[in-house]
Structures are given as structure tokens and as C-alpha cells.
Amino acid sequence: MSLAAQRILVLGGGFSGMSAAIELRKQGAAVDLVEIDPEWRNYGAGISLGGATLRAFRHMGVLEAFLERGSAHDGVSLRLPHGPQVAQLPTPRIAGPDVPGGGAIMRPVLAQILVDATRAAGTRVHLGCTFSTIVQDADGVDVSFTDGRRERYDLVVGADGLYSKVREALFPEAPKPRYSGQGVWRAVVPRPPQIETATMWLGPKVKPGVNPVSKTQMYLFITEPRAVNEHLDPASFAERVRTLLADFPAPELQAIRAGLGAESMIVYRPLEGLLVPQPWSRGRVVLIGDAVHATTPHLASGACIGIEDAIVLADELARNSDQGLALKAFGERRWERCRMVVENSARLGEIEIEGGDKAEHERIMRESLMALAQPV
Numbered sequence: 463m464s465l466a467a468q469r470i471l472v473l474g475g476g477f478s479g480m481s482a483a484i485e486l487r488k489q490g491a492a493v494d495l496v497e498i499d500p501e502w503r504n505y506g507a508g509i510s511l512g513g514a515t516l517r518a519f520r521h522m523g524v525l526e527a528f529l530e531r532g533s534a535h536d537g538v539s540l541r542l543p544h545g546p547q548v549a550q551l552p553t554p555r556i557a558g559p560d561v562p563g564g565g566a567i568m569r570p571v572l573a574q575i576l577v578d579a580t581r582a583a584g585t586r587v588h589l590g591c592t593f594s595t596i597v598q599d600a601d602g603v604d605v606s607f608t609d610g611r612r613e614r615y616d617l618v619v620g621a622d623g624l625y626s627k628v629r630e631a632l633f634p635e636a637p638k639p640r641y642s643g644q645g646v647w648r649a650v651v652p653r654p655p656q657i658e659t660a661t662m663w664l665g666p667k668v669k670p671g672v673n674p675v676s677k678t679q680m681y682l683f684i685t686e687p688r689a690v691n692e693h694l695d696p697a698s699f700a701e702r703v704r705t706l707l708a709d710f711p712a713p714e715l716q717a718i719r720a721g722l723g724a725e726s727m728i729v730y731r732p733l734e735g736l737l738v739p740q741p742w743s744r745g746r747v748v749l750i751g752d753a754v755h756a757t758t759p760h761l762a763s764g765a766c767i768g769i770e771d772a773i774v775l776a777d778e779l780a781r782n783s784d785q786g787l788a789l790k791a792f793g794e795r796r797w798e799r800c801r802m803v804v805e806n807s808a809r810l811g812e813i814e815i816e817g818g819d820k821a822e823h824e825r826i827m828r829e830s831l832m833a834l835a836q837p838v
């Protein structure tokens with residue numbers, strides 16, 4: 463059956479699920495997107511995006527909106543704790559010669575761009591509900607929902623994130639997310655004119671960085687080894703971040719430290735990873751995004767590989783009328799790239815936790831950025 467004649471359900475309205483809806487609608491499929499959060503929110507400070515993500519945005523038709531509302535820039539500056547630059551990593555202009563090799567944007571702003579594109583594409587969106595049961599036979603998938611509806615689909619795309627219930631229901635043997643031993647602090651702070659691109663200061667074990675999200679703001683991130691994944695009291699956040707920055711005399715970081723306040727929107731997140739072995743589909747149900755490959759943010763590519771999944775999935779379904787073969791081809795096309803991101807990011811985290819070899823860290827970063835420039 464041609465893709466244009468199919469009914470497809472996307473479970474989860476994060477970056478991966480919205481991208482899947484947009485790309486599948488482009489091919490003419492009738493798409494329902496079901497998102498559990500009644501307000502379809504996206505939390506957190508900024509998100510860093512590499513050239514490969516900007517290439518995906520261009521493919522999806524949202525690059526202009528990103529360039530208007532986010533920040534695009536070239537290169538990653540690596541610095542010593544007191545300030546001097548030790549390296550400037552190149553970020554290839556993957557999206558085209560006219561588009562910088564990377565950038566960043568506030569997460570809620572990116573989410574809104576994709577929400578608008580999802581709705582404009584003609585997706586039927588259902589908020590505040592999820593599936594109750596998924597039962598498939600050779601010809602289709604029957605899904606019952608928590609709002610009482612029952613529908614039949616040709617394909618179900620599980621894009622419900624790291625703690626995916628679709629994965630739990632259909633892939634019970636899949637590995638569980640694993641805590642990496644590192645946490646990350648993030649905040650939104652004013653952008654001084656001298657910060658022109660993503661910039662990181664390499665401490666022995668703690669790594670602060672900033673990335674501009676607009677002309678006037680940047681987001682701060684600090685990775686910190688934390689042996690135990692424990693709850694931290696938000697009332698202590700500002701003081702904890704000040705303490706972490708105390709060891710970094712670089713003037714930009716000391717200015718941030720002095721200015722931290724309630725408006726900085728500090729958040730803490732323990733870092734977890736997951737790589738589900740192939741296959742990523744069971745019959746007519748396929749998983750994409752963090753549901754199968756959640757990475758720590760060391761290469762700033764988690765959203766990228768989820769969005770690319772959506773593009774490749776729609777491409778394979780469009781070019782192959784046999785759904786089983788299309789889903790197999792999807793998994794094969796995605797595996798090596800997603801494995802590389804998850805495993806290299808995990809290795810970068812290990813080096814940071816151990817206070818290990820900075821040259822190895824820089825080499826992995828450089829090689830990974832080059833690998834991400836390859837076609838998907």
C-alpha cells in the first residue's frame with residue numbers, strides 16, 4: 463500500500479515524534495500524534511545543535527524559523543579554566559555554505575517551531591492522552607486510548623522518550639536506561655559580546671560551557687561527576703552552581719557566577735544513556751529517538767539523531783511499499799550513526815569523570831563531528 467494511503471499513529475510529541483509527523487504528512491500519510499502532556503510543554507534551558515541538525519531542519523522546512531529565533535555560529539572554542547583558548551574545533555557547514563556549522567536555541571522556542579510545523583502539516587493532534595493497549599495482526603494495529611477512543615492504524619511510531627511505555631509494552635527484553643555517573647546543570651544567562659560561539663572551559667573533572675541562544679542570551683551548562691543519582695533540593699541549586707564555578711577564574715564564568723539569580727532558571731539533570739540493539743521494530747510498531755538511543759549530551763546530538771530518524775523513516779517508507787522491508791532498511795541505515803553518538807558521548811563522559819586524557823577527549827570530539835557531517 464502506498465504511504466499516502468496509510469494511517470499512522472505517532473506516540474509522543476517530542477522533537478522526534480513531531481519530526482516524524484511532519485515528514486510522514488509530507489508523504490501524504492494520515493497522521494495522528496498523541497502526546498501525554500495536556501499542555502505539550504518542553505522544559506529546560508537551551509539546546510545546542512550541530513550542523514547535521516541544521517541540515518535536518520533545512521530538509522524539514524524549519525531552518526528559516528530556527529535562524530530567526532535561535533542563534534547560528536561556527537566552531538567550538540575549548541579553553542583552560544582561567545580563560546586561554548587551547549583549540550577551536552571546526553564545525554563543518556553541513557547544512558550548506560550559507561548556514562553556520564552549529565547553533566543553539568531555547569528548548570521551548572524550538573518546540574514551538576516544531577509544534578507549529580506539525581499542525582501546519584495537517585497532523586491530527588491529541589493532547590493529554592496515551593495508549594492503553596496496542597494489538598497488532600498481519601494487516602494493521604488496533605490501539606485503544608486512555609480517552610476511550612479506539613483506532614486502527616497501518617503503522618505505530620513510538621517516540622515517547624527515554625522511559626518509553628511503547629518500548630516497555632512491545633520490547634520487554636530491551637535494556638533499561640543507565641545512569642552515567644555525571645549530572646548536568648543548566649541555566650540561562652546574559653550573553654556578553656565576546657562570546658560568539660559555543661565555548662567550553664576544560665577543568666580537571668568539571669566542564670562548564672556556554673552557547674548563545676539569541677543575540678542577548680546564552681545558556682550555561684556544567685557537567686559534574688556525581689557517583690550517586692540522588693534527588694537534589696532546588697533551593698540549593700544556585701549555591702551549588704556558584705561552588706562549581708569557583709574553580710574557574712575565566713572572567714566570563716566569574717561574571718556569570720556573580721549574576722546568578724532566580725531569573726537564571728537553573729535546572730539539574732542526571733545523565734542517562736540507552737542503546738537498544740536492533741531490530742527497532744516489532745511487526746507494525748517502530749521505535750525512534752530517545753526510546754531506542756538516548757545519549758548523554760557531550761556531542762549535543764541527541765535531538766539530531768531523533769530528528770534524522772524521522773526523516774529516514776519517512777524516506778524508507780516512501781520508497782518501499784513492503785513495510786517490513788522499509789522498517790528493516792530504516793534500522794540498518796540508522797544503527798551505526800546512532801551507536802557512534804551514544805558510545806562516543808558516553809566515552810567523553812567517562813574521560814571527564816576520571817579526569818582523563820584531554821587529547822583523547824578532543825580527538826573523539828573532532829572525529830565525531832566529522833562523522834556527523836556524513837550523509838544520513
Ligand SMILES: Cc1cc2nc3c(=O)[nH]c(=O)nc-3n(C[C@H](O)[C@H](O)[C@H](O)COP(=O)(O)OP(=O)(O)OC[C@H]3O[C@@H](n4cnc5c(N)ncnc54)[C@H](O)[C@@H]3O)c2cc1C
Pocket residue numbers: 473474475476477478479496497498499508509510511591592593621622623624626627628646731733750751752753756757758759761762763764765766768
Ligand atoms: C541534560 C540534557 C541535555 C541535552 N542537550 C542536548 C543538546 O544540547 N543537543 C541535542 O541535540 N540533544 C540534547 N539532549 C538530548 C535531547 O534532548 C533528546 O535526545 C531529545 O529531546 C529526544 O527527543 P525525543 O522526542 O526522542 O524524546 P523526548 O524529548 O523525551 O519526547 C518524548 C515525548 O513523548 C511524550 N510521552 C512520554 N510518554 C508518553 C506516552 N506514554 N504517551 C504519549 N506521549 C508520551 C513526552 O511528554 C514527550 O513530549 C540533551 C539531553 C539531556 C538529558
